[in-house]
Amino acid sequence: KAGVTQTPRYLIKTRGQQVTLSCSPISGHRSVSWYQQTPGQGLQFLFEYFSETQRNKGNFPGRFSGRQFSNSRSEMNVSTLELGDSALYLCASSSSGGSEETQYFGPGTRLLVL
Amino acid sequence: AQSVTQLGSHVSVSEGALVLLRCNYSSSVPPYLFWYVQYPNQGLQLLLKYTTGATLVKGINGFEAEFKKSETSFHLTKPSAHMSDAAEYFCAVSEMKTSYDKVIFGPGTSLSVIP
Numbered sequence: 586k587a588g589v590t591q592t593p594r595y596l597i598k599t600r601g602q603q604v605t606l607s608c609s610p611i612s613g614h615r616s617v618s619w620y621q622q623t624p625g626q627g628l629q630f631l632f633e634y635f636s637e638t639q640r641n642k643g644n645f646p647g648r649f650s651g652r653q654f655s656n657s658r659s660e661m662n663v664s665t666l667e668l669g670d671s672a673l674y675l676c677a678s679s680s681s682g683g684s685e686e687t688q689y690f691g692p693g694t695r696l697l698v699l
Numbered sequence: 700a701q702s703v704t705q706l707g708s709h710v711s712v713s714e715g716a717l718v719l720l721r722c723n724y725s726s727s728v729p730p731y732l733f734w735y736v737q738y739p740n741q742g743l744q745l746l747l748k749y750t751t752g753a754t755l756v757k758g759i760n761g762f763e764a765e766f767k768k769s770e771t772s773f774h775l776t777k778p779s780a781h782m783s784d785a786a787e788y789f790c791a792v793s794e795m796k797t798s799y800d801k802v803i804f805g806p807g808t809s810l811s812v813i814p
Contacts, residue, residue: 589742628743628789628804675742684793684802685731685750690742 587612589678589691597697603664606694610657610678616640617659618688619651622673631674634659635682663696671698701726703792703805711811718762718777720808722790725771732773733791734764737807743789749773760784785812 590609598604610617619631630643634653651661657678663670673695677688706721724730731750735743747758754766764775773790790805 591742627806630802677742685748687745687748688743690735690744692740692742695740 589676589689591674591676591691591694593694594692595695595697597699598666599699600666600668602666603662604666604696605660605662606674606676606696608659608661608676608678608691610659610676611689614678614680614689615657616679616682616686617653617657618677618679618682619659619661620675620677621645622675622693623671628675631661633682640682666698668698671696701730701792701794701803703790703803705788705790705805705808707808708806709809709811711813712780713813714782715779718775718780718784718810720775720788720790720810722764722773722775722805723771724773724790724792726792726794728794731793732764732766733793733802734758734762734773734775735789735791735804736760737787737789739786746775746788780810780812782812782814785810 592607616635618633620628622628633641637653648664653659673693675693677690679686679688702725704723733748734746736746737743746762747756749756749766757763762777764773787807787809789807793802
């Protein structure tokens with residue numbers, strides 16, 4: 586079955602703009618998590634959605650938001666972009682989001698903020 | 700609080716040599732432990748995980764790891780390195796019955812394989 590897909594794969598924006606990233610989980614998976622990966626901070630958890638509800642949130646400012654649709658597809662939005670938002674944004678899906686479960690990661694969206 | 704340490708941000712081995720990537724963790728409760736691999740311009744792929752039971756865990760691509768509670772370690776090994784093993788490797792820890800906001804990733808170890 587198809588893996589986790591993320592669109593777009595690459596994105597260039599300027600400071601102050603906003604951006605929306607999309608993630609389609611593996612069919613049947615209801616949990617989608619988002620991570621930010623940077624050379625300096627490593628992999629950091631952004632938030633997790635399950636059945637259209639945000640279940641958990643990491644330590645990121647309110648400029649970072651997300652949502653999940655009834656088909657489990659998820660979007661994350663970053664408003665008022667800053668240079669430090671340049672990163673690889675990864676999404677991962679799992680069946681129900683338990684910490685013992687295997688998360689399946691997408692290839693990521695690489696965002697560059699100029 | 701949980702934390703993960705990976706000794707060595709970069710490791711080089713010769714093709715055919717033993718691969719040993721070190722991971723130490725701290726956790727106040729029994730942990731779940733994971734190793735992920737990331738190839739350039741790709742997402743993370745699970746290599747193996749320890750939840751409960753046998754402490755020696757076998758994963759994909761010939762990798763294995765052993766959970767040693769007394770040493771709070773979960774080192775990743777492979778008997779013979781292959782060129783295709785060159786990638787970034789991440790150790791991660793989570794606590795039992797929690798959700799993904801409690802998953803902590805280590806800083807990663809970049810593995811180079813020399814022909």
